[in-house]
Amino acid sequence: MRRHMLVGGAARRLIGPFLGSPEGRPFPPNNNNNPFERSLRQLSGAGALPQLTKDRYPQVKRRDFAELNEKHLGYFKNLLGENRVITDKDECQGFNIDWLKSVRGYSQCILKPKTTQEVSEILKFCNDNRIAVCPQGGNTGLVGGSVPVFDEVVLWTGLMNDIISLDENSGVLVCQSGCILENLENFADERDLMIPLDLGAKGSCHIGGNISTNAGGLRLLRYGNLHGSVLGVEAVKADGEVIDCTSALKKDNTGYHLKHLFIGSEGTLGVVTKVAIQCPPKPRALNVAFLGLESFDDVLACLRQAKRQLGEILSSCELIDNPSLDAVTSHLNLKSPISVYPFYMLIETHGSSCDHDEEKMHGFLESCMSDGLVRDGTTTNEIGKMKAIWELRESITEGLLHDGYVFKYDISLPTREFYSLVPVMRERVKDAVRVCGYGHLGDGNIHLQVTLKEFNEEVLRIIEPFIYEYTAKLRGSVSAEHGVGFRKPKYIHYSKSPGAINLMKQLKVMMDPKGILNPYKVIP
Amino acid sequence: MRRHMLVGGAARRLIGPFLGSPEGRPFPPNNNNNPFERSLRQLSGAGALPQLTKDRYPQVKRRDFAELNEKHLGYFKNLLGENRVITDKDECQGFNIDWLKSVRGYSQCILKPKTTQEVSEILKFCNDNRIAVCPQGGNTGLVGGSVPVFDEVVLWTGLMNDIISLDENSGVLVCQSGCILENLENFADERDLMIPLDLGAKGSCHIGGNISTNAGGLRLLRYGNLHGSVLGVEAVKADGEVIDCTSALKKDNTGYHLKHLFIGSEGTLGVVTKVAIQCPPKPRALNVAFLGLESFDDVLACLRQAKRQLGEILSSCELIDNPSLDAVTSHLNLKSPISVYPFYMLIETHGSSCDHDEEKMHGFLESCMSDGLVRDGTTTNEIGKMKAIWELRESITEGLLHDGYVFKYDISLPTREFYSLVPVMRERVKDAVRVCGYGHLGDGNIHLQVTLKEFNEEVLRIIEPFIYEYTAKLRGSVSAEHGVGFRKPKYIHYSKSPGAINLMKQLKVMMDPKGILNPYKVIP
Incomplete structure (x- = not known):
């Protein structure tokens, strides 16, 4: 099932900003048979390329870094050998485009060090010569942090894999x-x-x-x-x-x-x-439950019960609202194991004893149902069924793409306010196809989504900066897990005080006085 | 039993550097009936006072900070009110002496802010006037970090207790x-x-x-x-x-x-x-086991078993060697529940189900005993018996004081090398009454102790710097949990590279350019 979804997702990736669920599990494995991998590394048709970042964001100016010249390349080739200095334009392309295809740099030099010593020598040389550097790993970031903005040299860590x-x-x-x-x-x-x-x-x-x-x-x-x-x-x-x-x-x-x-x-x-x-010990027992609930108050009470009764074995506690699940059941033909409720919870346990964990899970469910918190539910420890339940959660992003255009937000809020933004937003954005919320309830991290038939600038202005102001008022985070990268520095101040931002700037200057490391990112 | 030990410990605290077990549990509660509290706050007899730090460590020179004057005191009194600016010599004394009575400053001004704003105004004033400040909480540190070295103003946080x-x-x-x-x-x-x-x-x-x-x-x-x-x-x-x-x-x-x-x-x-x-949920089930083992290899195998079989409920895994336990049983008349073995392990579980946890514990013990790892053992969930077992662990420091003088080390080592230092040290220090090791096996943190009839400079030279060099060679830490404070800056380099120490210095200069915050501490 996961394979099916990946291929499907990859085929659809050009129609919207998201493939699969970066917050969920079904990311493409790192092999060349994978259409995602191929598309990134072998991109060449102009139609498939995102606009160059320098053109799309003309307000961001290239800083006064050196332009790469033959002398510089000579140094790198001497250090790493010809094979580990990539200058071929086509080969460079994949390293210039982010996973979302939302930004594109034009670096003409990819360096592939194998050792710390090589990284050290590369950086020393770049610092001495004022050459900007963009470190890159798997290039799966969601905020444009892992690709060059202009022509920064890419320092790719893929060969440092011991x-x-x-x-x-x-x-x-x-x-x-x-x-x-x-x-x-x-x-x-x-x-x-x-x-x-x-x-x-x-x-x-x-x-x-x-x-x-x-x-x-x-x-x-x-x-x-x-x-x-x-x-x-x-x-x-x-x-x-x-x-x-x-x-x-x-x-x-x-x-x-x-x-x-x-x-x-x-x-x-x-x-x-x-x-x-x-590394913790591998769990020897896994259980998954999928529950239907009537209200967010019941969800909160159920979370408290889960923490108490499942205690040390609770490994995941995800919330899915009905509009989110509907995107999956109606667009992707996946089946929910229970009937329709305003809220669903996916609860997973990791433990060291099958019998004990099942007993705990049943005890938890019994008390939640007898308290009237959970209206319906199913629980399983069969691998196939657990996967099917997880797939409901993980396919939400893909399902939403079928609505048309998706505005995505990755927000942390205090647990009791976890869902409060969704109805408020639903009220504000009258023209939305769907306003929904799902995510890591146990960690207070909601993925709020607004879908439209197509992109609409006016709707964007209705959502932003309101959503950031709302989050700031509740002392939430405007980037819970995705980071800042290139796309979010201007929003940091919604979650961090001027004093904290100032200290960040001082740290940056202290550690990288010439600003060569991943410039234009993180710091406003 | 804990009360008995505390009083005993307090009575004995003048004969050696340590009272009770700072790595264990029996610290004095914060009330005035406690002899420890009284002794610190009401110290006055000259005989009981440790030597002034400035005299004991003449190589440490007072830096060029301002001497406190009436204008400064006026500012503080205006800010905090008379009651929260302590200048009475006797009242100041307790804030000048560390818990171990190993160092003594001569601060003549204790400030007791209640709010962040007051802390901010105090520090701004001190920074502007180049007045050195020693922040102090409960003053229970073991490395002289929480008391003034010279006449630093003490900023005591005890009234910030909301x-x-x-x-x-x-x-x-x-x-x-x-x-x-x-x-x-x-x-x-x-x-x-x-x-x-x-x-x-x-x-x-x-x-x-x-x-x-x-x-x-x-x-x-x-x-x-x-x-x-x-x-x-x-x-x-x-x-x-x-x-x-x-x-x-x-x-x-x-x-x-x-x-x-x-x-x-x-x-x-x-x-x-x-x-x-x-805050995690409070455990509803507690279990403690006390086990006897023949070799450190068996201890390691038992630790692996505990991690696997007790998994998510394992909350503590302590090692005690026989000489450590002997200090408790022979000097303090505490009884071990099992017979004599080279090694003992204290294993504790925290869980949400009494039945499940007991079953796991019994399963773990059964397999350890049938594998021949554990030669003898006892397990309990009765509060009194659990306390009695913990007391064996927690009384070691006190027991060792009866040997005479104690050299104490707080070392992290890779788990497989956890105990290796003890036999090596035993070989080196022929004149020791006892060389023993105990501590947080599950965290790789051993407390190695060498006892003598009385302090001996020559023995110190046999132990140091050898013990730090040995630790450094294994990439261990020369201060696992006690920190650096005033007493250990000169040892940092055994565990941190010159580059890292240099970066620490840069951070200090960036965040506190005048060096007023807790000077003479941490940074070499």
Whole structure:
């Protein structure tokens, strides 16, 4: 089923901004049989190309960086060899276009280092010569952060893919930053461990990119965020200096905790080259429940029950409202296992005992149903049925594309306000085909979507900046997990104070005084 | 039993550097009946006073800060009122001496702000007038970080003790930084939640101090570190600027993650004034097992089993070697529930179901015993018996004091090397009464102790710098959870690279250019 959806999604990707569900699981695996991979790496027909960023955003001016010349290329070729310096225009294309095809740079040089030392020498040279650099991993980001804006040299980490060690006693995995997340997952899985991060993009994204963007994903509720689970980071500063914080220890209070500077700073403070990450034991029992509820108050009460009764085994708690599910059932012919309700919850458990987990799940469901919170529901531990339920959640983005044009927002709100924005927005945007909300209820992160028959500038003005102001008023986040990248620096101030933004700017100047690292991104 | 031990510990505290077990639980609660509290706040007899830091460490020179004058005091009194500016010499004394009585400053001014705004105005004034400031919470630190070195003004957070909110949907607690950890624990407990941090010092320590020192504690294994569980921090920079990162959201990827600058930087980059922390549900089932094992290889295998079979309910996994337990059984008359083995493990579970957890625990023990890993063991869920078992662990430091003088080290090592240092040290220090190791096996953090009849400079030279070099060679940490403070800056380089230390220095200069915040600490 997942395969079907991927191919279908890829075929449809040119009609709208989103393919599949970047917040969900069905991202394309990293192989050449995949139509998505082909389309990115082999793009050539002009019709399929997005507009150049410099033309689409003329207000963003190229800064005073050097233009790449033969002397520079000579240095890179001497350092890396001819094969790892890409200058062929067609080959460069895939590295210039983001996954959403929303932005396009015109870099004419892709560098493929294999070692930290090479990254260091590249950056030192670029810093000395004022050459702008765009670090790139799997290029699956959603905010234009991983491709050049103008002609920045692309530093691609894909050849830095060594798994260095996995300590089976402590569960600490150490690897280079270019390892693909799914490869790490498989490696850990074979050793009865798991990576504490699961993303739709896992078949393509690099762990270094995950860390640089502080990726969230489907099970943050259970396994925590990367600031907690990443034990060590090695990163190279703009001037080529290697900052080695890869201690791989759970406890190390010797001075400032520098690694956090590189987690979530989207490659603007340094290029992550190595990672030490804490792997929890692989769960031996999985359960999924799909529940129908009448009101958001019931949803909240059910969430509280789940936390109490499922406690330590609760691994995911997703909300889907009826309009979201309807997009899937009506457009994609997927079937809901229960009848129609205003709200649905998808609850998953990860545990070490099948019997215990089933008992907990049944106890939880029984009390929710006897309290009248849950009106209908189904639960399963069969792999096929669990996949089918997850597919309902993961196909929402694809389903919505069939409405026409989709305005997508990735918002964090206090849990009790999680859904409050949706009815307000429904009231505001009278002409919408659909206004719906779904997402990571357990983490307070809603994906609010407004669909129209086609793009409409006037509707955009009705939505923005209202949605950001609303979020700011509730002290929410205008970018919960997608980051800032190129497309959102102007919205940061809705979630961060002037003092905090000013401190960010000071940090940037301190760590990268010439501003060569991923310029035009993150900082307003 | 805990009370008995505390009183005993307090009576003995003058004979050695340590009272009770700072790595364990039995810290004194914060009340005036407690002999520890009395001794700190009412110290007056000269015999009981540690030497002034300026005299004991003459190589550390007072920097060129202003001497406090009447004009300065007038400003503070005008801002805070007479009652919240302490200048009485006797009253100041307790704030000048650390918990270990290892260092003593001579500050003549203690400031007691109640609000962030007051902290901001104090720091702005101090920065403008080049007055050095020592932020202080519960003053339970073990590395001299929380008291003045010379005459720094003490900024005490004890009156900033408002609990601002607890969102029962999300479990996020927001409070001022001067809240005592135990008060927060009680507050959360009443709402079926818990604070994800438990420390020996909980009766006195402030949550702001916990965050500033990145406190670890007994259940980091289960609930993770503060970088993961602290969602937001408000801090005031040296120049008085308030950096508001108290978003209280689980996901917020809008720009650099600044809060981490204040977690673990020991008050040298800013004064933490507010905190948002994620509280997990309170466990409804507790179990404790105490096991005897023949070899460290068996201990490692047992740890792996515990992670697999206890999985999500494993909350603590402590190692005690026989010489450590012997210090408790022979000096303190505590009884071990099992016979003598080279190693003991204390394993605790936190879960949501008594039946399930007991079943898991029994399954785990059965397989460990049938594999021959565990030679003998006992398990219980009775509160009294669990306490008795924990007391064995927590009394080790106290027991060791009876040997005479104790050299204490707080080291992180890769799990497989966790114990390797102990036999090596035993070989080196022939004249020791005892060389032993115990601690947080699940987190790779060992407390290595060498006891002598009395202090011996020559033995110190046999231990140091060897122990740091050994730790550095294995890429361990020379301060796993205690931090750097005043006493360890010269050891940082054993665990951090020159590049990392240099970046720390740059951060310090950027955030506190005049160096007024907690000077002489952390940075070498």
